[in-house]
Structures are given as C-alpha cells and as structure tokens.
Amino acid sequence: MTHKLYQGKKVGIWGFGKTGQSILTFVAPHAEKVTVFESAPLSEAHLLLLKKNNALLVPEGYLDQFFELNDIIIPSPGIDLRPYAQWSEKFVSELDIFAAHVTIKTIAITGSVGKTSTVTLLTELLNRCGIKAIAGGNIGTPMLNLIEHQNNYHVIVLELSSFQLELSHTFAPSIAAITNLFPNHLDRHGDLADYAQAKGQLLLHQQEDDWAIIPFEFLEAFIPFTAHQKVLWLADDIYLDIISPQLLDITFAQNWQLIFAILEHYDIEPEAALAHCNTLTIPEHRFERVGTHNGITFYNDSKATIAESMLESVARLKNQPIILFLGGLDKGVDRTPSIAQLPKNVIHVFCFGREAEAIHTLCAKNGLQSSSHITLESAWEECKKLAQAEDAILFSPAGASYDLFKNYEERGTVFKKLVQEFCTESKD
Numbered sequence: 001m002t003h004k005l006y007q008g009k010k011v012g013i014w015g016f017g018k019t020g021q022s023i024l025t026f027v028a029p030h031a032e033k034v035t036v037f038e039s040a041p042l043s044e045a046h047l048l049l050l051k052k053n054n055a056l057l058v059p060e061g062y063l064d065q066f067f068e069l070n071d072i073i074i075p076s077p078g079i080d081l082r083p084y085a086q087w088s089e090k091f092v093s094e095l096d097i098f099a100a101h102v103t104i105k106t107i108a109i110t111g112s113v114g115k116t117s118t119v120t121l122l123t124e125l126l127n128r129c130g131i132k133a134i135a136g137g138n139i140g141t142p143m144l145n146l147i148e149h150q151n152n153y154h155v156i157v158l159e160l161s162s163f164q165l166e167l168s169h170t171f172a173p174s175i176a177a178i179t180n181l182f183p184n185h186l187d188r189h190g191d192l193a194d195y196a197q198a199k200g201q202l203l204l205h206q207q208e209d210d211w212a213i214i215p216f217e218f219l220e221a222f223i224p225f226t227a228h229q230k231v232l233w234l235a236d237d238i239y240l241d242i243i244s245p246q247l248l249d250i251t252f253a254q255n256w257q258l259i260f261a262i263l264e265h266y267d268i269e270p271e272a273a274l275a276h277c278n279t280l281t282i283p284e285h286r287f288e289r290v291g292t293h294n295g296i297t298f299y300n301d302s303k304a305t306i307a308e309s310m311l312e313s314v315a316r317l318k319n320q321p322i323i324l325f326l327g328g329l330d331k332g333v334d335r336t337p338s339i340a341q342l343p344k345n346v347i348h349v350f351c352f353g354r355e356a357e358a359i360h361t362l363c364a365k366n367g368l369q370s371s372s373h374i375t376l377e378s379a380w381e382e383c384k385k386l387a388q389a390e391d392a393i394l395f396s397p398a399g400a401s402y403d404l405f406k407n408y409e410e411r412g413t414v415f416k417k418l419v420q421e422f423c424t425e426s427k428d
Contacts (some may be wrong), residue, residue, distance in 0.1 A: 005096065006072060009070075010032055010070045010072075010316060011035075011072055011073075012074070014066075016036075017213055020076050023097070025053065026097070030407060033056075035057070035066060036055050048085070074092050074097070077094070092167075096168055097144065098144055099172070101144075107156070108160050109122075109159055109160065109176075109179065110160045110202050111179025113179065114252065114254065114255045115138065116159055116303070124156045124376075125184075125277075129276070133156070139158075162199055165199060165201040166189075167197035171205060175212075176202045176229075177262060178203075178214045179215075179254065180215065180218065180254065182308040183195070183334075185331050185332070187331045188331075200221075208228055209226050210229040211232065212229050234261060238257055242271070247277055249314075259273075284300070285300055285302040288301065290415075293423040295391075296389060297392045301395055302401070303408050305397070305398070305400045305408060311338060314342065321391045321392065322345055325395045326352075326378065326397055327351060327376070328355070329416075335358075335359060335362055339368070350379040351371065351373065351379070357372050380422075
C-alpha cells in the first residue's frame with residue numbers, strides 16, 4: 001500500500017530514534033529517495049538500517065540543505081519546529097501517515113497525565129473481554145509498526161502526546177478521549193492555550209460516527225474543537241460508586257472513569273470489567289510501592305513529570321509523614337502554586353538536579369523544611385539519615401528528567417536501585 005503523502009517523493013526523516021526508524025522502514029519502499037538527519041551519533045545497527053533501505057545520512061551542519069533537498073519532511077515528535085516555520089509546508093506528521101493507512105477502529109487517548117496508565121489498562125481489559133486490541137504510539141510501539149498486522153485486531157489503542165498531535169491535519173480516531181489538561185510543556189507550546197490547541201487536534205477532524213469522551217471540567221478548553229462528532233462530557237461523580245479502594249491502588253479514579261466510559265461503547269458494563277481488575281497492573285514508575293523497610297515505605301513515582309501528578313500522589317498518602325523528592329526541569333511551568341499546596345504532613349523536601357536551588361527557595365518561602373542537592377545520590381544520602389519508621393519516602397519529582405537522566409524510566413530505576421541497596425545494607 002502506498003500513498004500520495006510520500007509515494008515517489010524525496011522524503012526527509014528528521015530524527016532517527018525509534019520513531020524515525022519506524023518511518024524509514026515504512027516509507028522507504030515507496031519513496032523516490034530518503035535522507036535522514038540525525039545529530040546524535042548512530043550505532044552500527046542504525047547505519048545498517050540506513051543501508052538496507054538505501055537511505056542517506058545528512059551530516060550535521062547541513063540542515064538547510066536537508067530542507068531544500070526534500071519534497072516532504074517527517075519530523076520526530078520531540079523536535080521543536082517553531083524556528084523552522086519557513087519550511088512548514090513540507091512538514092508531514094507520522095500520525096497523518098498512520099491515518100492514511102489504518103483501516104480498523106482506533107481509540108486515541110491524550111492528556112497531561114494518566115495517558116499511559118489509561119491506555120495500558122484499557123487495552124488489557126478490552127482483550128480480556130473479547131475485543132482484540134493492541135496499544136502503540138507514545139506508549140512505546142511506534143504507530144506505523146502496527147499497520148502491517150492491523151487485520152489481526154479489532155481496534156488499535158493509541159497514546160498520543162501533544163508533540164505527536166500538533167502537526168496532525170487529518171487523523172480522526174473512532175473514539176478520542178482526553179484524560180485532563182494541566183500546564184505542561186510550556187517551554188515548547190508557549191502557553192496553556194497553545195498546549196490545548198495541540199491536544200485539540202485529536203478532536204478536530206472527527207466526523208458524525210466518531211465519539212469524543214472528555215471530563216466535563218475541561219469543557220471550556222475543548223468545546224471549540226468539537227463540531228461534527230458525538231461528545232460525552234463525563235460528570236465528576238460518574239462511576240464513583242463502583243470504583244473501590246482496590247481499584248484506586250491501581251490508578252486514579254479519573255482514569256477509571258474514562259476507561260469505563262470507553263468500555264461501555266463496546267457494550268462492556270463496568271461490572272464485567274471489574275471481574276478482571278484484581279489481576280491488573282500498571283507500568284513501572286507510577287506511584288509504585290517499592291517496598292517497606294524498618295517501618296519506612298518507599299514509593300517510586302518518577303513518571304510524575306508535572307505538579308498535578310505529584311500532588312495527586314501526595315494526597316494518596318493522606319496524613320502519613322512524607323519525605324518528598326522534587327527535581328527535574330519545570331518545562332516552563334511556574335512551580336510556585338504547587339509548592340504552596342503541599343500539605344503539612346510533608347516533613348521534608350529533598351530538592352535535586354539543575355533546578356534544585358530554585359525549588360529549595362520556593363520551599364523556604366512556604367515554610368517547608370527542605371535541602372538542595374546537585375545529584376539524586378547526594379540527596380538520597382541525606383534522606384537515609386533523616387527517615388524514620390512510619391515515614392513515606394515519595395519520589396515524585398514533578399519535573400522532566402532530562403537534567404540528570406535519559407528519561408523518567410532511567411530516573412525511576414536509579415531511585416529503586418538506591419532503595420534496594422539501602423534495604424540490603426541495613427540488613428547486614
């Protein structure tokens with residue numbers, strides 16, 4: 001199957017991570033010529049993939065020539081395109097290529113927080129209830145990798161970030177769902193309105209047979225993007241009578257509300273799904289209880305890259321004494337309101353990373369005990385001296401990981417390793 005977006009054209013692939021490699025494999029057999037621009041060093045495996053697909057690597061420093069050479073440019077989602085507006089007519093999104101080839105139903109989920117947990121749990125429950133589903137997109141499997149085997153499934157469930165959506169002009173999922181909208185990635189989108197505009201692309205192209213499912217509290221932000229599709233505005237209290245403490249140990253109530261609403265579109269009542277919930281698990285690094293040692297409980301919530309996620313996790317610990325780790329990059333979002341909302345049971349904040357001193361200053365202004373540390377490891381050494389029985393150690397940074405780590409997964413893994421080493425040392 002080919003398509004006019006890239007058939008017989010000179011195609012430039014900008015970025016050669018997982019997404020770029022997937023795009024290359026998908027379009028190369030049909031393009032006239034493919035060139036790849038990637039500033040990071042390539043491995044031997046990457047170079048072999050280029051050779052296998054007759055693709056050329058453009059050397060760093062030749063970005064303008066890369067633009068001029070190609071008829072279309074397919075950028076990886078992480079690339080900020082704002083400085084290159086003069087070339088915008090050449091940009092084509094991975095998502096629109098996917099839209100041109102997908103032939104089965106799609107459920108697409110976006111939002112500031114809760115996307116991965118919602119997609120993971122929904123996909124698992126659909127499969128257990130007889131609907132063959134596969135997940136992809138921002139969750140790990142590049143969406144174009146799903147096209148070849150799509151006829152083996154009833155539905156594709158996509159997690160989509162604002163970066164993946166902002167360039168999309170055609171994608172229209174059968175069901176579009178939005179978890180929430182909080183300030184995030186403002187270093188890329190500028191302000192909350194532009195961020196909402198990127199998220200709104202998920203809804204903008206839907207037609208009469210499509211559905212949008214959106215929490216009512218975000219009506220004002222997203223109603224401008226609804227016109228042709230049917231819309232279900234979720235009330236705050238929907239399904240709360242069946243969301244048990246056991247379910248809340250898995251993920252937040254708001255995620256369950258969205259999951260149950262989507263399942264009902266497949267005639268799966270919440271009660272039928274509940275039969276499977278006792279064996280469900282969410283991905284790592286999301287309010288993950290690492291263990292308890294000497295009466296101290298450790299939670300890895302490294303996926304909390306924005307303040308709202310961190311505050312939800314703090315609230316889950318109720319009145320338990322909390323030692324909180326905050327760090328990472330603020331992504332252009334003011335941390336002041338979230339620091340001011342920290343409750344009195346947060347007894348100490350360990351601030352770490354590039355913005356540690358700024359976080360420490362905000363804590364001091366709000367009367368919070370805190371300390372500033374360049375690295376996570378140095379903060380951890382001090383934490384070990386402070387922690388006592390009955391304390392909860394909550395690693396919920398409320399910032400992006402890129403100041404010290406490759407991603408939030410690596411950050412969470414390092415934290416868990418520190419905890420495990422501490423527990424082992426204490427036993428000796």
